[in-house]
Amino acid sequence: xxxxxxxxxxxxxxxxxxxxxxxxxxxxxxxxxxxxxxxxxxxxxxxxxxxxxxxxxxxxxxxxxxxxxxxxxxxxxxxxxxxxxxxxxxxxxxxxxxxxxxxxxxxxxxxxxxxxxxxxxxxxxxxxxxxxxxxxxxxxxxxxxxxxxxxxxxxxxxxxxxxxxxxxxxxxxxxxxxxxxxxxxxxxxxxxxxxxxxxxxxxxxxxxxxxxxxxxxxxxxxxxxxxxxxxxxxxxxxxxxxxxxxxxxxxxxxxxxxxxxxxxxxxxxxxxxxxxxxxxxxxxxxxxxxxxxxxxxxxxxxxxxxxxxxxxxxxxxxxxxxxxxxxxxxxxxxxxxxxxxxxxxxxxxxxxxxxxxxxxxxxxxxxxxxxxxxxxxxxxxxx
Numbered sequence: 368x369x370x371x372x373x374x375x376x377x378x379x380x381x382x383x384x385x386x387x388x389x390x391x392x393x394x395x396x397x398x399x400x401x402x403x404x405x406x407x408x409x410x411x412x413x414x415x416x417x418x419x420x421x422x423x424x425x426x427x428x429x430x431x432x433x434x435x436x437x438x439x440x441x442x443x444x445x446x447x448x449x450x451x452x453x454x455x456x457x458x459x460x461x462x463x464x465x466x467x468x469x470x471x472x473x474x475x476x477x478x479x480x481x482x483x484x485x486x487x488x489x490x491x492x493x494x495x496x497x498x499x500x501x502x503x504x505x506x507x508x509x510x511x512x513x514x515x516x517x518x519x520x521x522x523x524x525x526x527x528x529x530x531x532x533x534x535x536x537x538x539x540x541x542x543x544x545x546x547x548x549x550x551x552x553x554x555x556x557x558x559x560x561x562x563x564x565x566x567x568x569x570x571x572x573x574x575x576x577x578x579x580x581x582x583x584x585x586x587x588x589x590x591x592x593x594x595x596x597x598x599x600x601x602x603x604x605x606x607x608x609x610x611x612x613x614x615x616x617x618x619x620x621x622x623x624x625x626x627x628x629x630x631x632x633x634x635x636x637x638x639x640x641x642x643x644x645x646x647x648x649x650x651x652x653x654x655x656x657x658x659x660x661x662x663x664x665x666x667x668x669x670x671x672x673x674x675x676x677x678x679x680x681x682x683x684x685x686x687x688x689x690x691x692x693x694x695x696x697x698x699x700x701x702x703x704x705x706x707x708x709x710x711x712x713x714x715x716x717x718x719x720x721x722x723x724x725x726x727x728x729x730x731x732x733x734x735x736x737x738x739x740x741x742x743x744x745x746x747x748x749x750x
Contacts, residue, residue, distance in 0.1 A: 409502050413469045418478030421485065428454075428499045428510065433461060442577070444473070449513060459496065462509040469505060476577075477507065483576045484509075486551050491544030493564060493574040514574070515567050516732060519560030522626065524732075531687065533730075534627045535716065535723035537563075540571035541620060546708035548573065549613045555579050558619035559599045560626065569726030582612060597642050598622065598632050602653070603702055605643045606663040614702035617711070621697025628686050643669055646700075651677030653700050689716040 401423070405415040409427045433450045439460065440447035450461045466473050484495035499508035518537065521527060529537070541563060548555055555562075556578040564574045601618035603611055625633045634649065636642030652675040653661070679695055686694070693716040699705045717723060 406502065411500055411502055411504055413471075413474060413505075414478075414500065414507065417471050417474040418481065421478040421481040422498065425498065427501060428497045429501065430499050430504070430508070433459070433499065433508075433510075435461070442575075444577070452510070458513045460511040460513045461499070462511065464507045464509065466505070466507075480576050480579065481509070483553055483579050483581065486581075487548060487553065487576075489544055489547035490570065491540045491572055492547060493572045493576075511574070512572075513566075514564035514572060516565040517561050517574075518563040518565065518571070518623070518627075521565070521732060522560055522630070527732075528630065529627055530721075530724075531690075532721045532724035534624075534690075535721070536569065536726060536729060537565075537571055537627065538620075538624055539712065539717055539723050540726070541573065541623065542708045542712050544571070544573040545613075545616055545620065546712065548579075549616070549708055552581050552583060553579055554582050554613060555616050557596060557599075558616050558623065559596045560623065563623070567731055569729030571726075584612065597637075597639070598635050600642060601702065602643060602646050602650075602700055603661070603663065605639050605646070606661070606669060608661070608663055611702065613707060614705045617697050617705040617708065618702075620708075620711070621694055621705075624690065624694055624697065625683065625686075628690060629683070640669070647671055647675045649677075649679060649682060650698050650700050651675050657701055689714070689719045692716065 402415045402419050405419060405422060406412050410422055414422065432454045433452055436449045436451060436458070438446060439449050444465055446463050446465075448461045448463065450459055451457075452459045464477055466477070481495065481498070484493070488494075493514070494512050495509060496512060497510040499510060500506065522529075541558075545555070545558070553576075555573060555576065557575060558573070562573065562575040564572045566572075599619035599622045601615050604615060622633060634642065634645040636645050652671050658670060677700075679698060680691060683691060683694070693711060693714045696704070696706055696714070697711065
């Protein structure tokens with residue numbers, strides 16, 4: 368059954384919202400006058416005070432112009448619903464963001480995601496179509512185009528094996544989307560199958576920019592090393608690096624490439640220590656020169672007693688040679704050897720036969736998001 372969304376929690380005290388804003392003077396990213404205009408345009412004061420730059424020039428959509436159909440995903444801070452946009456007469460995805468007591472820090476975190484999404488504009492990157500909130504509301508919905516599938520959901524389908532032209536088509540789209548993000552100064556930080564969405568026309572879009580950040584290739588700036596889902600996390604982050612660049616997304620992309628051929632994640636570690644061990648066993652441990660040069664915080668703890676030899680080629684000897692060559696580059700232990708998304712797109716992998724197929728010639732699948740796959744597994748366990 369469908370539920371109409373109404374402006375939520377309208378009875379929450381306005382004083383509470385105003386008090387949150389007043390406690391943090393001078394935190395606004397836009398001049399006070401613009402902040403006032405934004406509140407007049409229908410944005411809640413707590414959002415205008417912290418996320419002014421991210422919402423600039425936009426007008427909030429009304430909650431009652433959407434009809435929720437079903438829940439399609441769940442994150443740490445959000446739920447995602449399939450919904451009908453009653454104004455535009457189309458199906459969309461609504462991401463409802465939960466804020467703990469409108470804490471300015473969590474609002475700022477959300478503002479960064481909105482800001483990043485608005486900077487990106489590419490067919491292989493998810494498009495933010497609007498924001499739903501109101502002046503008195505304490506919640507926020509992000510409106511996205513609706514995508515039927517994600518790569519993790521499809522890959523977890525028993526008996527489903529991707530053809531080589533299909534793998535190349537997905538990889539080409541992923542790298543085109545990444546190249547766009549990197550050229551706009553955005554690191555995604557969480558490339559994995561469930562964040563790569565697919566529609567019924569075979570178009571792949573990179574989604575979930577919740578951990579993404581802006582970076583300037585000409586300036587070294589520190590980041591946190593606690594990002595990227597463990598199985599797709601590069602060695603430099605596991606070793607505590609806080610200065611890093613686009614190479615983190617390329618490592619994750621190499622893991623995805625291998626997974627599409629192997630049919631399962633290639634390094635499913637349970638802890639950070641185990642993850643590093645799996646990486647060293649497959650990709651070899653870093654050279655003495657790298658340990659010396661990198662000065663990584665956890666280098667002394669994690670440096671293996673004896674060096675490991677790289678054995679990517681032997682482990683995946685049944686993979687086609689051009690796929691293996693691209694994997695070898697993307698899964699380089701030294702980030703500076705991974706190249707760029709643009710250079711990966713020029714690799715022989717995409718120019719040797721069989722060539723990538725066009726998105727429209729990809730097979731059509733019944734909906735199977737990773738969320739559905741989890742539900743299926745839970746049902747199977749209960750039976």
